[in-house]
Amino acid sequence: MAEDKSKLFLWDSNAIYIGPLSDNSQHKHLATQICFSLDAPFQILVEDNWRETKFAAIPANIPHQLNGGQNRIVIILIDGESVLGRAVSNLGVMVKSNLQSNIVNLPDSIESAKTYLNKLAAGLIKPHAAPLSTPDFDKRISCAIDHISQNLDRQISGAELADLVNISQSRFLHLFSQNAGLPLRRYILWRRIILSIAQISQGADLTSAAHMGGFSDSAHFSRVFRETFGLAPATIFKNSQNIQVFTQ
Incomplete structure (x- = not known):
C-alpha cells in the first residue's frame, strides 16, 4: 500500500x-x-x-x-x-x-x-541567528538553469554559461551562487543525481540511469550517491516498488 x-x-x-x-x-x-x-x-x-x-x-x-x-x-x-x-x-x-x-x-x-x-x-x-534572506532571482541565472536542465547529459562549464548570458565568468559564478544558493559545480552535480534517481524510480538500471545523468558509469554514480547520502543506491532502490520518489 x-x-x-x-x-x-x-x-x-x-x-x-x-x-x-x-x-x-x-x-x-x-x-x-x-x-x-x-x-x-x-x-x-x-x-x-x-x-x-x-x-x-x-x-x-x-x-x-x-x-x-x-x-x-x-x-x-x-x-x-x-x-x-x-x-x-x-x-x-x-x-x-x-x-x-x-x-x-x-x-x-x-x-x-x-x-x-x-x-x-x-x-x-531562529533561536541562534537572524532570519535568512534571499535576493530576487536574476533572470540571467534563470536562463542558465534552463540551459543546464537541457544539457545534463554532457559537461557544462561556467565559461559556457557566462557566454550564454553575456557576462564575465567570475561575475556569473558569483551571481549563480548568490541566486541558486550553492556553487555551480555543486548545483550541476545535484541535478545529475536527481535525474539519475528519477530514471531508476522509473525502472532504468543503474548503468542507464548513470549515463542519462551525465555520469561516466554506474560506479561513478554509486560513488557520488554514497558520498551524498551515505548509502549505496542499491540499498535504497533494491525494491523500487517499496519507495516513492518525488523530484522537481
Missing part, C-alpha cells in the same frame, strides 16, 4: 527521506543532515560516541553512522555549501533526545516537502 512505502523527495539542493534505515557504514558527506525518529529512538555514532536519541543535526563533513533498525526515520539533507546548509551547520552537532519535529503532517509532494523543511530549519535556526 502507498502509505507503507518509503518516500524520497529531491529538489534544488535538498532531499528528504522518510522510511526505515538500518545500519549504514560510518561516512561523511557534503550535506548538512537533520534526522529524527517517528517511532522509537535510533542509534547514532558521532564525535566518536554512540548515542541513543530521537533527534540529531549534523554539520557537513562530520563523520557519523546511523542505525534506525526498522523504525521510520525522517532524514533531511541540505547541501552544506548552500545558504541554509551553512546556517544549520553553524549550529554544530546537536543530539537531543527530547527535541522532535512539531510538524505533524509529513510531506506528500515537493511543495509540502519544501514547507516541511523550511519550518523545521527555521525552528532550529
Whole structure:
C-alpha cells in the first residue's frame, strides 16, 4: 500500500527521506543532515560516541553512522555549501533526545516537502541567528538553469554559461551562487543525481540511469550517491516498488 512505502523527495539542493534505515557504514558527506525518529529512538555514532536519541543535526563533513533498525526515520539533507546548509551547520552537532519535529503532517509532494523543511530549519535556526534572506532571482541565472536542465547529459562549464548570458565568468559564478544558493559545480552535480534517481524510480538500471545523468558509469554514480547520502543506491532502490520518489 502507498502509505507503507518509503518516500524520497529531491529538489534544488535538498532531499528528504522518510522510511526505515538500518545500519549504514560510518561516512561523511557534503550535506548538512537533520534526522529524527517517528517511532522509537535510533542509534547514532558521532564525535566518536554512540548515542541513543530521537533527534540529531549534523554539520557537513562530520563523520557519523546511523542505525534506525526498522523504525521510520525522517532524514533531511541540505547541501552544506548552500545558504541554509551553512546556517544549520553553524549550529554544530546537536543530539537531543527530547527535541522532535512539531510538524505533524509529513510531506506528500515537493511543495509540502519544501514547507516541511523550511519550518523545521527555521525552528532550529531562529533561536541562534537572524532570519535568512534571499535576493530576487536574476533572470540571467534563470536562463542558465534552463540551459543546464537541457544539457545534463554532457559537461557544462561556467565559461559556457557566462557566454550564454553575456557576462564575465567570475561575475556569473558569483551571481549563480548568490541566486541558486550553492556553487555551480555543486548545483550541476545535484541535478545529475536527481535525474539519475528519477530514471531508476522509473525502472532504468543503474548503468542507464548513470549515463542519462551525465555520469561516466554506474560506479561513478554509486560513488557520488554514497558520498551524498551515505548509502549505496542499491540499498535504497533494491525494491523500487517499496519507495516513492518525488523530484522537481
